[in-house]
Amino acid sequence: MQAKRPLSRAIIHLILIAGSLVFLFPLFWMISTSLKPVEETMLSPPRWIPSVWRFDNYARAVSYGRDVLGYIPFYEYGKNTILLCVLVVTGTVLSNALIAYGFARLQWPGRNLLFGVTLATMMIPFPVLMVPMFVLFRHLGWVGTFRPLWIPAWFGSAFNIFLLRQFFLTIPRELSDAAVVDGCSELQVFRHIIIPLSRPALAVVALFSFLYTWNDFLGPLIYLSDQRMFTLSLGLQFYQSQHGGTEWHLLMAAATIVVLPIIVLFFFTQRTFIQGIALTGIKG
Amino acid sequence: MKRLERRQARAGLGFVSPWLLGLGLFMLYPVAASLYYSFCEYSVLDRAHPVGLANYADLLRDELFWKSLGNTLFYAGLSVPLGLGLALGLALLLNSGVRGLTIYRTIFFLPALVPMVALAVLWLWIFNGEYGVLNVFLARLHIPAPGWLTDPAWSKPALVLLSMWGTGQAMVIFLASLQDVPVHLYEAADLDGASWWHKIRHVTLPMISPVLLFNGIMGIIGSLQFFAVPYIMTPNGQPARSAYFYAMYLYDNAFLYLKMGYASAMAWILFVLILALTLLSLRLAGRYVHYEAG
Numbered sequence: 001m002q003a004k005r006p007l008s009r010a011i012i013h014l015i016l017i018a019g020s021l022v023f024l025f026p027l028f029w030m031i032s033t034s035l036k037p038v039e040e041t042m043l044s045p046p047r048w049i050p051s052v053w054r055f056d057n058y059a060r061a062v063s064y065g066r067d068v069l070g071y072i073p074f075y076e077y078g079k080n081t082i083l084l085c086v087l088v089v090t091g092t093v094l095s096n097a098l099i100a101y102g103f104a105r106l107q108w109p110g111r112n113l114l115f116g117v118t119l120a121t122m123m124i125p126f127p128v129l130m131v132p133m134f135v136l137f138r139h140l141g142w143v144g145t146f147r148p149l150w151i152p153a154w155f156g157s158a159f160n161i162f163l164l165r166q167f168f169l170t171i172p173r174e175l176s177d178a179a180v181v182d183g184c185s186e187l188q189v190f191r192h193i194i195i196p197l198s199r200p201a202l203a204v205v206a207l208f209s210f211l212y213t214w215n216d217f218l219g220p221l222i223y224l225s226d227q228r229m230f231t232l233s234l235g236l237q238f239y240q241s242q243h244g245g246t247e248w249h250l251l252m253a254a255a256t257i258v259v260l261p262i263i264v265l266f267f268f269t270q271r272t273f274i275q276g277i278a279l280t281g282i283k284g
Numbered sequence: 285m286k287r288l289e290r291r292q293a294r295a296g297l298g299f300v301s302p303w304l305l306g307l308g309l310f311m312l313y314p315v316a317a318s319l320y321y322s323f324c325e326y327s328v329l330d331r332a333h334p335v336g337l338a339n340y341a342d343l344l345r346d347e348l349f350w351k352s353l354g355n356t357l358f359y360a361g362l363s364v365p366l367g368l369g370l371a372l373g374l375a376l377l378l379n380s381g382v383r384g385l386t387i388y389r390t391i392f393f394l395p396a397l398v399p400m401v402a403l404a405v406l407w408l409w410i411f412n413g414e415y416g417v418l419n420v421f422l423a424r425l426h427i428p429a430p431g432w433l434t435d436p437a438w439s440k441p442a443l444v445l446l447s448m449w450g451t452g453q454a455m456v457i458f459l460a461s462l463q464d465v466p467v468h469l470y471e472a473a474d475l476d477g478a479s480w481w482h483k484i485r486h487v488t489l490p491m492i493s494p495v496l497l498f499n500g501i502m503g504i505i506g507s508l509q510f511f512a513v514p515y516i517m518t519p520n521g522q523p524a525r526s527a528y529f530y531a532m533y534l535y536d537n538a539f540l541y542l543k544m545g546y547a548s549a550m551a552w553i554l555f556v557l558i559l560a561l562t563l564l565s566l567r568l569a570g571r572y573v574h575y576e577a578g
Contacts, residue, residue: 012377019374020391026449027394029417030406042415095302102299106292114300114307121311125509125558127534127551131544132317133310135328155306186295215399217512222539233401237516240405248409255402262397270390277453278460 030259034058034252041248054249061253072242074254076228077235084149084231085213091154092209093202099156100164101190105176115165122158126218134222148223149216153209160205163280167201168194204276207269214262232258322548332545339549348525348533349550355521356530358440360507363447368499371451375458376484389459396452404516407446408433411517436526439518443527446513454499461495462488490574497569504561508554511535530554 033041034057036050062074102108103115137148175197176189184192195202220234230238236258240251266273297304322339326332343349374392378385398406410418411432419429432442465488473483489496511531514521521528534554538547 009380009382012380012382016377016382016388020388023392023395023449026406026410027398029410033409044415044420046415046417046420095306099300099303102296102303106296106299107289108293108296111296118303118307121307123559123562124311124315125505125551125555127509127531128318128548128555129311129314130534131321131538131548131551132314134538135317135544136309136314138328152306152310154302155310156303157306158311161303186292186299190299211397215401217399217401217515218535233399236401236405240408240516241519248412248415251405252409255405258402259398262399263394266394266397274389274393274456274460277456 027259030252030256033249034061034256036249038247038249057249057253058257061250062257072235072239073228074232074235074239074257077230077232078257080146080229081214081231081233084146085210087146087150088153088213089206089210091150092157092160093206095154095156096160096164096205097195097198097202098190100161100168101186101194103161104165104168105189105194106186118158118161122162130218130222137223143223144225144229145223146229149213149219159280160209163205164198164201167198171197200272200275201279203269203272204279207265207272207276208280210265211262318548318551321545322552324545324548325543326545326548327542328544329542335545339546340553342546343549343553348528351525352521352528352530352533355440355526355528356508356510359443359510359529360504362441362444363507364500364503366444367447367451367454367503368496370448371454371499372458372496374451374455375462376488378455378459379462389456392455393452395449398450400512401516403446403450404513408517411442433518433527434523436524439523439527443510443514443517447507454503457495457499458492461492465491493569493573494575497565497573501562501565504565505558508558508561 032048032050035053035055036047036057037052037054040047040050062072103111103118133148134143137143140147142148142151171194175193179189179193180186215233216231217233217237220231221237224230224234227238236254239254243251321332323334323336324332325335325338378388378392382388395403410416413419413431413434416432418432422429430438432438469487469491470483473487478486509531510529514527514529515532515535518527521532530550531554534547534550537543537550
C-alpha cells in the first residue's frame with residue numbers, strides 16, 4: 001500500500017529513522033564499550049565514543065586470567081563451537097534431504113501416515129523431551145561429550161523434513177521420470193537432479209541449523225560439564241557469571257566476539273536469510 | 285508396474301530410514317518415557333518408581349510452581365501482543381513504498397540475530413543501575429529511573445522491553461505477506477474512497493490474518509519456554525523470584541534437584557497448556573482469519 005502524499009512520506013521516514021537509531025543503539029553501545037579503557041565505562045555522563053580505541057581489550061578478553069585461576073579459554077570455545085556447527089550442519093542437510101526425498105518423490109505403504117505423525121511431533125515442546133533424552137544419553141555414556149549435541153542432527157528433524165519436502169514437490173516429475181527410464185537409480189536421481197535444483201532450500205536449512213547451533217545455550221548447559229569443552233554461548237555465560245559486574249569493557253568485547261561472526265554471515269547471505277524466514281513463516 | 289512399485293517401496297523406506305530411527309529414538313521414546321516419569325519418583329541415580337499422581341498433586345500445592353507459571357503468563361501476555369504490534373507496525377511502515385526499504389529492513393532485523401547469551405549480557409549492561417545507559421537517557425528526559433533488574437515490580441517489564449528489540453523475525457514474515465497482498469484490492473478500495481485506516485482494517489488485516497495467527501502462536505509457544513535470557517540476567521529469578529520463569533523451575537527441578545519425575549510432570553503441564561492455547565487461538569481465529577480460496 002503506497003503512501004502518496006509527500007508529507008506522509010516524510011513522517012514515515014522520520015519514524016523509521018528514529019526507530020533505526022533505537023534498534024542500532026544497543027549494538028553500537030556494545031562495540032563502543034568494548035573498545036574503551038576501563039575508566040571510561042564508568043563516566044557520568046557517559047562517553048559515547050572512546051577517547052582511545054583499545055583493541056587490546058579483545059586480546060585481554062579472550063585470554064582473561066591466563067596467569068591466574070579461572071582462565072577462560074575462549075579460543076577453545078570458538079574451536080568447539082565451529083566443530084559442532086560443522087557436524088550439525090552436515091548431518092542436518094544430508095539426513096533431511098534424503099528423508100524429504102523419500103516423502104516427496106517415492107510411493108510406499110504408510111507414507112502419509114508417517115508424514116502426519118512427523119508433522120504432529122512439531123507440536124512437542126523441548127522440555128518434554130529434555131529429561132528422557134538426558135537419561136538416554138547418560139545410559140549411553142555420552143553426557144560430558146559433544147555427542148548428544150550433534151548425533152541427533154544426523155537422524156532428521158520434523159521441521160526441516162517438511163520444508164524440504166515442500167520444495168522437492170515443486171520440482172517437475174518429468175525430470176526424474178525421464179532419468180528413471182534411462183536407468184538411473186533413485187539415489188542417482190536424488191544426487192544429480194533433485195539436489196542441484198534445491199540449492200536455495202538446502203541453503204536455508206544449512207543456515208538455520210548453523211545459527212541454531214551457534215546460539216544454543218540449553219543443550220550445552222545440560223550436556224557439557226568440562227570447562228574446556230564449552231561452546232561460545234556457554235563460555236560467554238560462564239565468563240559473565242565469573243567476572244561480570246565490573247569489567248564491562250572486557251565482557252562487551254567477549255559478547256562482540258560471539259555476535260560478530262553471525263552478523264558477518266548475515267551480510268554475506270542476506271537473500272537466503274530473508275527468503276528463508278519468509279518461507280518458514282508463511283509455508284510453515 | 286508391480287516391479288516399479290516394489291522398487292519404489294524399497295527405495296522409499298531406505299531414504300526415510302534415518303528418520304525412522306530418529307523419530308523413534310529422539311521423539312516417540314522420549315515422549316512416552318517423559319509421560320511415564322511424570323508418574324514416578326526418579327532421581328536418575330536410582331530406578332524410577334511409580335508414585336501415581338503424586339507429582340501432579342504436589343505441583344498444585346507448590347507455591348513456586350504457581351509463581352513461575354504466573355510470571356511466565358505475565359511475560360507472554362505482554363511480550364507477545366506488544367511484539368506482534370511492533371513487528372506489524374514496522375512492516376506496515378516499510379511496505380508504504382518508502383525508499384531504502386532493504387536498509388531499514390536490515391537494521392530492524394539485525395538484533396534478532398544476536399545470540400541469546402550475548403543479548404542477555406549486553407542488556408545487563410544497558411539496564412545496569414549504576415552506569416547503565418538506559419537510565420542516562422531517562423534522566424535526560426527527567427523520568428525517574430526504575431531499578432530495572434533489582435526491583436521486583438520492574439524485572440518482568442524490563443525483560444519484555446528487551447524482547448521488543450528482537451522482534452525483527454516476525455517483522456520480516458509480516459513484510460513478506462504484506463507484499464503479497466494484491467494491489468487491485470487497494471485500488472478498488474481507493475475507488476470507493478476508503479481512508480488509510482479503512483484499507484488497513486478491511487483489506488490489509490484480513491489478507492494477512494493467517495500470518496498474524498501463525499506469528500501469534502509461534503510467539504506464545506516461544507515465550508512460554510523463555511529460558512536462556514532470564515537464566516543469565518535474573519539468576520534464580522531474582523529479585524524475589526519476580527523473574528523466575530516456568531522453564532527455569534523445570535530446569536532446576538531436573539538438573540539441580542534431580543527431581544526428574546517432578547520436572548517431567550511440569551513438562552507435561554506445559555505441553556497441555558501450549559496445546560490448549562494453540563487450540564484456543566485457532567478457535568478464536570476461526571471467526572476472524574480469512575483464507576483466500578484456492
